[in-house]
Amino acid sequence: MDAFFASVELLRYPQLKGLPVVIGGGRRRVDEELLAAQGERALRFIPVADFPLLKDYVGRGVITTATYAARQFGVGSAMGMMKAAKLCPQAIVLPVDFDEIRKYSRLFKSTIAEIAPLMQDRGVDEVYIDFTDVPGGQREGGRVLARLIQKSIFDKTGLTCSVGVAPNKLLAKMASEFNKPNGISIVHEGDLQTSIWPLACRKINGIGPKADEKLARLHIHTIGELAALDPAVLIAHFGKATGAWMHEAAWGRDDRPVVTESEPVSMSRETTFDRDLHAVRDKAELGAIFTRLCEQVAADLQRKGYLAKTIGIKLRYDDFKSATRDQTLEQFTADAKTIRKIAGLCLKRVPLDKRLRLLGVRAATLVKAGEESIYEQNRHVSQSGRSHAATEIIATDQLF
DNA sequence: TCTGGGGTCCTAGGACCC
DNA sequence: TCTGGGGTCCTAGGACCC
Numbered sequence: 001m002d003a004f005f006a007s008v009e010l011l012r013y014p015q016l017k018g019l020p021v022v023i024g025g026g027r028r029r030v031d032e033e034l035l036a037a038q039g040e041r042a043l044r045f046i047p048v049a050d051f052p053l054l055k056d057y058v059g060r061g062v063i064t065t066a067t068y069a070a071r072q073f074g075v076g077s078a079m080g081m082m083k084a085a086k087l088c089p090q091a092i093v094l095p096v097d098f099d100e101i102r103k104y105s106r107l108f109k110s111t112i113a114e115i116a117p118l119m120q121d122r123g124v125d126e127v128y129i130d131f132t133d134v135p136g137g138q139r140e141g142g143r144v145l146a147r148l149i150q151k152s153i154f155d156k157t158g159l160t161c162s163v164g165v166a167p168n169k170l171l172a173k174m175a176s177e178f179n180k181p182n183g184i185s186i187v188h189e190g191d192l193q194t195s196i197w198p199l200a201c202r203k204i205n206g207i208g209p210k211a212d213e214k215l216a217r218l219h220i221h222t223i224g225e226l227a228a229l230d231p232a233v234l235i236a237h238f239g240k241a242t243g244a245w246m247h248e249a250a251w252g253r254d255d256r257p258v259v260t261e262s263e264p265v266s267m268s269r270e271t272t273f274d275r276d277l278h279a280v281r282d283k284a285e286l287g288a289i290f291t292r293l294c295e296q297v298a299a300d301l302q303r304k305g306y307l308a309k310t311i312g313i314k315l316r317y318d319d320f321k322s323a324t325r326d327q328t329l330e331q332f333t334a335d336a337k338t339i340r341k342i343a344g345l346c347l348k349r350v351p352l353d354k355r356l357r358l359l360g361v362r363a364a365t366l367v368k369a370g371e372e373s374i375y376e377q378n379r380h381v382s383q384s385g386r387s388h389a390a391t392e393i394i395a396t397d398q399l400f
Numbered sequence: 401t402c403t404g405g406g407g408t409c410c411t412a413g414g415a416c417c418c
Numbered sequence: 419t420c421t422g423g424g425g426t427c428c429t430a431g432g433a434c435c436c
Contacts, residue, residue, distance in 0.1 A: 024404080048401090055401075062404050064436090077436090082401045123407085123436035208434045241410075265408065272404060310428085320403070324430060360405090379426095 001108060001161045002181035004125035005065035008104050009094050011158050020070035020091040025061040025081055044092055045085045054085055057093070060272055060357075064096055068181070104157055111156050115149055120258045128169050130258035141165065146184045170254035171196070173205045192252045197224030204249050211238070211246075226250040263366070264306065268314075269296040270360025276318045279352035286359070293361040294343055298336035301363055307332035307372060308363035311342040315350060316358035325349045328365065332372050339363065 001007065005023040010016055046054045058081035066075045066084075073088035084091065105124045113119050116137070118130040131137040137145045142165035153161055160182035164175025171187050174196065178185035187195055201223055202212045214237065220226050226234075227250035235243030248254070271293065277286050301308060311333075312326025325346035333339065343361050367375045 051401075060402085060404075064404080078403080080401075080403050083403085086401080126436065206434070210433060239411075266406090268406065270405060312429090322431085326429065328428065358404090 001125040001159060003065050003067055004104075004159070005096060005101060006067045007159050008097070008100055010067070012100075016067075016092060018069055019067070020073060020075070020088050021067045021094060022063045022070050022075060022081075022084055022088075022091050023065045023094050023096055024063040025058045025093050025095050045089050048086055048089055055082070058082065058085065059274060066091075104159065107157050108153050108159065108161070111152050112149055115152060116145070118258055118260060120260060128172065128258050141186050141188070143184060143186060146186075150182070150184070168252075168254040169256055169258065170205065170249055171252050174199070174203055177203070189252065193224070196252055197222060197227060197250075199223050201226050201250075204246075206249065207246070211242075214238070223250050263368075264304070265366065266362055266364040267297060267300050267304070267306070267308070267366070268360055268362035269293045269300070270314060270358055272316070272358045273356070276355040276357050278355050286356070289359060290343070290347070290361070291340055293359065294340040295336045297361050297363050298334055298339050301334035301366075305369045306363075306366045307334050307369050308339075309333075309365035309367070309375075310363070311339050311346070312362040312364065313343050313346040313350070314358070314360035314362065315356055318355040318357055320357070322358070323350050324362075326362070326364070332367055332375075334363075334369070 006021055009021065009023060046057065048054065061081045063075065063077055063079050063081065063084055065077060070088055070091050073091070075084045075088050075091065081093070101124060109119065109121070109127060112127060112129060116129040116131045116134045118133070120128040122128060131142065131145055134145060139145070146163040146165055150161060150163065153159060162176050162180045162183045162185075164172040164178065164185050164187065166172040166175050166187040167189055175185040175187040178187075178195075200212075200221060201207050201215050202209075204223065207215075215221070215226065218229075218233075218237065220229060226246065229247070229250075231244060231247040234246050237243065238246060271289060273289075279286060309332050310326050310328045312324055314322060314324045316322045327342055327346055329338075329342065339361065
């Protein structure tokens, strides 16, 4: 979906069309009175000179989405609000309306699923589809179907999206970036050298800032240069699995299927404080937040019908370094008090001398409520599988 | 003036088992 | 004065994605 969070707001406030708008901001509620005075739910960035007020409103928030008009100013996703305010003081800030976002997310996904049911969720604003077997899907190399999907989504939601069509997920993801917004791009296997190889390595989904930097040190900047590199060199620098994957990716090869359903691996809640807190001096405040996070995780587990066997915590210190601790239980749980107790034990195992900016609680090793015994059975299967493997080796030894 | 929240996957060492 | 070779689980950290 194109600039999804911002586009959803523009449906409500069409008068903001063409203006620099950023969605995100601090966790503080926007001052309704001030906004009413402006005749909008919108809050213009307060002049940077009025720093305390600005900080109060957008605090430690980051931008989730910026309109294309705002992007002209160098403002973009994941940028801190305070920095965005400096770059584009005239931008209008809107808080994220999660209920509205979820509503439109469900709407566009159900629209696609009606046309192409083999659909994989990729977060709130993105999906993969495998339309190999969709009737008419192959017409004009997929372009007809892509147009149909775009039109259906627009009719239902008023929102635009960009579609990439390719032989696999890796290339489709890259293709979807070629014609934004409201575009369609088709990449064939034969287009690899002309449309993929000139791109920066960073365009590969899975190569982030760290890998990109490491590649730059090897004088590798484009995907073409990456493709030309001996895979052994990549393996030497990035490890066996990642190195081999990078080589394959550079050659446009990807055999991951489109997966329609998956089980969650973990559930977590975390919060960044308005100001850094000290474990001793702000003990009461921290304790209340900690308990609330545990209750939220428990409620999430219960609402979704899961139990967890591993409970963990996460801290972020004032220097932005983070630490995690976790503990695996004998029994599965979704109980807030149990989670609070175990998370408390984890907290005792981590240094608490520096001030904290974030605290989080995580539940992992999940199982659907009522299926604990299946988990244990599978465990036994893998244990006996292990003995079989050992037995086989002994038997082979004896043969020779 | 630093830098959200919710996730997944990978790596690597140690414990433990056969 | 040396001590294998598999495998899984647990834990901590980190890269990356939306």
